[in-house]
Amino acid sequence: MSIEVCNLVRLVPGARQPLLDNVSLKVPDGAFVALVGPSGAGKTTLLRAIAGLDNCSSGSILLDDSPMTSVKDRAGRMGFVFQNYALFPHMTVARNIAFGLDVQPRAERPARAQIAQRVEELLELMQLQGMGGKHPAKLSGGQRQRVALARALATGPRVLLLDEPFGALDPIVRRSIRTWLRELHDTLGLTTILVTHDQEEALEVADRIVVMQSGRIVQDASPMDLDEQPATEFVMEFLGEAVSFPGEVRHGRMIPDDALVLPFAVPEGVTDGPAVAMIRPYEMNIQKPASEQDVLSIYAAPRGTRNGYRHYTLQLGERVVPFYRPVDEADVQVQGVALDISRSRLFRQGLLCA
Amino acid sequence: MTRYVVWAASWLFILVVLVTPPALVLTEALKDGVGASLATLSDPDAQAAIWLTLRVSVVAVVLNTLFGILAAWVLVKFRFPGRQFLQILVELPLSISPVVSGLVWLLLFGAQGWFGPLLERWNIHIAFAVPGIILATLFVTLPYVVRTVMPVMEVQGRDAEEAAVLAGAGFWQVLWHVTLPGVRGALLSGVLLTTARALGEFGAVSVVSGHIPGETETMPLHIENLYNGYQSVAAFTMAALLALMAMSAVLLRSAPEWLARLQEKKA
Numbered sequence: 001m002s003i004e005v006c007n008l009v010r011l012v013p014g015a016r017q018p019l020l021d022n023v024s025l026k027v028p029d030g031a032f033v034a035l036v037g038p039s040g041a042g043k044t045t046l047l048r049a050i051a052g053l054d055n056c057s058s059g060s061i062l063l064d065d066s067p068m069t070s071v072k073d074r075a076g077r078m079g080f081v082f083q084n085y086a087l088f089p090h091m092t093v094a095r096n097i098a099f100g101l102d103v104q105p106r107a108e109r110p111a112r113a114q115i116a117q118r119v120e121e122l123l124e125l126m127q128l129q130g131m132g133g134k135h136p137a138k139l140s141g142g143q144r145q146r147v148a149l150a151r152a153l154a155t156g157p158r159v160l161l162l163d164e165p166f167g168a169l170d171p172i173v174r175r176s177i178r179t180w181l182r183e184l185h186d187t188l189g190l191t192t193i194l195v196t197h198d199q200e201e202a203l204e205v206a207d208r209i210v211v212m213q214s215g216r217i218v219q220d221a222s223p224m225d226l227d228e229q230p231a232t233e234f235v236m237e238f239l240g241e242a243v244s245f246p247g248e249v250r251h252g253r254m255i256p257d258d259a260l261v262l263p264f265a266v267p268e269g270v271t272d273g274p275a276v277a278m279i280r281p282y283e284m285n286i287q288k289p290a291s292e293q294d295v296l297s298i299y300a301a302p303r304g305t306r307n308g309y310r311h312y313t314l315q316l317g318e319r320v321v322p323f324y325r326p327v328d329e330a331d332v333q334v335q336g337v338a339l340d341i342s343r344s345r346l347f348r349q350g351l352l353c354a
Numbered sequence: 355m356t357r358y359v360v361w362a363a364s365w366l367f368i369l370v371v372l373v374t375p376p377a378l379v380l381t382e383a384l385k386d387g388v389g390a391s392l393a394t395l396s397d398p399d400a401q402a403a404i405w406l407t408l409r410v411s412v413v414a415v416v417l418n419t420l421f422g423i424l425a426a427w428v429l430v431k432f433r434f435p436g437r438q439f440l441q442i443l444v445e446l447p448l449s450i451s452p453v454v455s456g457l458v459w460l461l462l463f464g465a466q467g468w469f470g471p472l473l474e475r476w477n478i479h480i481a482f483a484v485p486g487i488i489l490a491t492l493f494v495t496l497p498y499v500v501r502t503v504m505p506v507m508e509v510q511g512r513d514a515e516e517a518a519v520l521a522g523a524g525f526w527q528v529l530w531h532v533t534l535p536g537v538r539g540a541l542l543s544g545v546l547l548t549t550a551r552a553l554g555e556f557g558a559v560s561v562v563s564g565h566i567p568g569e570t571e572t573m574p575l576h577i578e579n580l581y582n583g584y585q586s587v588a589a590f591t592m593a594a595l596l597a598l599m600a601m602s603a604v605l606l607r608s609a610p611e612w613l614a615r616l617q618e619k620k621a
Contacts, residue, residue, distance in 0.1 A: 053516055075522035086513035090535040100521035103531070148517075155522065 001064050001077070001158035001191050003027040008049055008059035010215075019045045020056065021215040027193060029064075029158075032185050034202035035195045036238070037212035043195045044163055046212070050193065051080050051161050063159070076100060079152025083164040085144045087136040093147050094119045094132035100155040122150040125184075142173040149181075153188070160185070160192045166201065178205055199239050211235050233347045236278045243284070243321050245277045245341060254346060260297060260316055262287060264342035270353045277344035282309060282324040284343075286336040300334040314339070376597050383590035394588035395595070402568040403576035403592070406484070410559075410572060411552040414491040418548050422499025423541070427533065429500070430507040431515070444500050447493055455493045456561025459486055482564030487572065490558035495548045502544035506537045539610050546607045550600040 004027070010020040020042050027033050035043040048054045050061055052071040060067050068074055087096050094116075095102070101115045110118070123129055126146040136144055145165060152160060165181075166174045182205045185192045196202050202209050203223045210220045211234075219231040230236040233244070247256035249272050255263045256277060266275075286298055300312035300323050309324040312334065325332045346353040383391050394400060429441055447455060463480035464470050473480060480486045510533070518532045534541065556574040563570040571579065573596045580589035 051520060053520070071519050075520065078520065080517065080520045082513050082517060084513060086517040088514055088518070088532055088535075099518065099523070099531075103518070103521060103523040103527045151517070151521065 002029045003050060003159060003191065003193070004062040004065070005046070005050065006060045006062070008046070008056050008061070010045060010049060010054065010056045018057075018215050020049065020059075023059070023215070023217055025210060025217060025220065027191060029191055030189060031208060032182065032192045032206045033194070033208045033210060034206035035193060035210050035212060036197065036199050036202045037218075038238070039197060040214075041212040042215040043197075043212050045215075047161050047163055047193060047195045051078055053080075076104075076155035077157050078159045078161060079149075079155075079157040080161045081145070081148045081152050081163065081165045083167050085136070085148040087144060087147060087151070089136055091135075092132065093123075093128065093134050093136065093139070096136065096147055097122050097132075097150045097154050099151060118154060122154060125153075126150045141169050142177060145169065145177065149184075158189075158191060160190045162192065162194045164195055164197065166196070166198075174201075181205065203239075211238060229352060230278075230345060231352055233276065233278060233350050236345060236347070241281055241322060242278045243281060245279075245344070247275060247277060249273060249275050249346070254344075256341070258316060258319075258339075261339045261341055264340075264344070266346055266353070270346060273348065275353060276347045277341055278347060279341045279344040281311075281322040282326070283341075284323055285340040286314075286323075286333045287338045287340050288333060289337050294337050296335050296337065298336050298339060302334075376594075376601070379590050379593045379597060382586060383594040385590075386587050390587055391591045394585070394591050397588070399567045399571065400576060400588065400592060403571045403573050404595070406487070406571065407553060407573040407596075410484070410487050410491050411549060413488050414495050414552040415545060415548050417492060418495050419499050419541075419545050421496070422503060422544060422548075423529075423534070426500045426503040426507055427529070430504055431512055445497050447496050452490075452494050452555065452557030453561055456490050456558035459489050459493075459558075459562050463489075481562055482566070482570060484570065486562035487559050487570060490562045491552050491555050494555050494558050495551045498547040498551060499541070499544035502540045502547065503537050506540040507533070510536045542610055543607050546603045550603040553596060553600050553603070 005025040008020050008023045011018045037043050049056050052074050097119050098115050209226050211218045219235050236242050245256040245261055247254055253263050254266050300314050303311040308327050312323040314321045314323045460481050461467050514532050515528050518528045559572055577589050577592045
């Protein structure tokens with residue numbers, strides 16, 4: 001089921017800035033999209049608007065090209081998983097899962113045995129066999145999350161909306177449930193929108209990442225494009241650690257203000273003027289001295305090893321800059337005469353220079 | 355040491371102020387023996403008073419429970435202009451003297467009241483009749499369900515309800531299957547407080563009832579009447595019965611806690 005959001009605006013009385021500022025988004029059938037951004041960016045607001053939980057000032061939401069006006073239009077067609085699970089504490093796991101079926105009008109409601117069978121199927125799918133009779137309070141965080149998922153999927157929706165579903169889980173459970181969720185999405189052929197503030201999580205599970213900031217969509221791209229061509233400085237910074245070097249473009253070369261940083265050629269079409277070069281710590285290189293007489297002016301101080309990278313810090317004048325090298329790199333250049341940042345992306349007034 | 359002093363002082367205070375009165379009432383009632391005491395209850399006016407009190411209480415409890423649930427729900431789960439004011443308004447009966455609230459109904463529906471002559475023409479009697487007593491009791495007992503349910507609903511939040519709506523539940527299904535089960539303890543508490551208050555209300559009812567024995571006399575009014583007529587055994591028997599009814603309502607309030615504790619022990 002495809003979802004289309006057109007020019008959505010949500011204003012809050014009393015606030016100067018709209019919660020959603022003319023947001024448009026197309027999610028094709030079968031896509032796994034992650035909404036990322038800092039808190040207050042409007043990710044959850046957008047997700048709630050898609051689910052029909054909040055009224056918007058203007059704009060429309062189309063599900064398979066037909067507009068949806070109220071929550072009623074969506075009932076049973078969209079599954080929503082809340083950050084804190086929002087399970088019904090007085091009901092057993094089985095009743096929680098069956099809720100969406102139990103509340104259907106008598107004429108449409110499946111027979112009792114059918115509902116029970118559906119619950120069993122879902123319990124199995126969620127790896128919760130034998131938990132049907134328990135109350136949510138007796139379950140672990142990861143189990144509750146899966147019950148919430150099962151409840152959202154009970155009516156067989158084609159769309160799954162997830163609001164920070166892993167927020168309250170410990171890191172190990174988080175990682176395993178992430179992979180499992182992606183598998184579930186593929187097996188059931190769902191269209192999924194996931195809200196998260198964890199960019200790594202988004203990069204790992206989603207086909208497309210939508211970065212939001214102050215109620216607007218800043219960039220909507222595949223994880224690879226997002227890394228290669230971040231639309232703004234903010235996106236670059238949000239997606240992972242980044243170091244910025246202000247400077248000036250002159251005659252097709254970027255000349256960083258810092259004398260220890262080497263100038264480099266910029267792509268064609270970039271006009272002269274001030275710019276900021278941004279680079280990931282693992283994309284930088286230290287230039288070797290050409291001869292014995294050269295004065296060594298850059299040293300990398302080791303700071304341990306993480307995720308297959310050796311971490312160092314570089315002292316650049318007043319500034320301390322992170323610098324990573326892969327662990328398996330045989331000969332690590334840890335001192336030299338200058339810093340090579342030619343793999344940087346260039347930004348001007350916050351936007352990527354194309 | 356200080357702990358025991360405080361402990362002893364609180365118990366002493368409770369004994370003197372709270373336990374002595376009902377104990378004395380019971381002693382006075384049984385002064386001439388159980389038989390004499392029970393005999394006073396067979397008096398037709400006494401029985402009429404008991405029935406009237408029960409009827410009025412049931413109506414007040416049912417209406418205020420329904421209204422209270424909806425009012426608490428609206429006040430907690432929605433933000434709308436005038437919400438704060440409505441919240442204060444709901445508590446008004448707690449701060450106004452019951453006599454004053456009784457007077458208001460007289461002012462509205464009494465023979466000399468605003469709507470009195472009109473109602474007279476249609477032959478509808480509110481003041482000095484059962485509807486007036488019900489109105490007065492409703493007013494006095496209005497805040498209890500709202501005030502006990504509201505804080506629990508506040509804690510409950512909206513997520514579970516929203517999850518229910520998204521699963522396709524309608525308004526009443528959400529209220530019945532999700533919201534109410536979550537607040538049932540507080541609701542029971544509110545209902546029983548309302549009951550206790552409705553049974554015992556004197557001031558407001560006294561003003562609107564007109565004290566017609568056998569017709570508009572509730573138990574508290576009847577007790578006063580008997581006492582003033584020097585029928586002390588009858589008065590104290592009725593008082594003991596009323597106290598027993600109200601106290602059992604209050605005791606029932608803690609029943610859910612006991613049940614929960616029992617279940618915990620079993621588990």
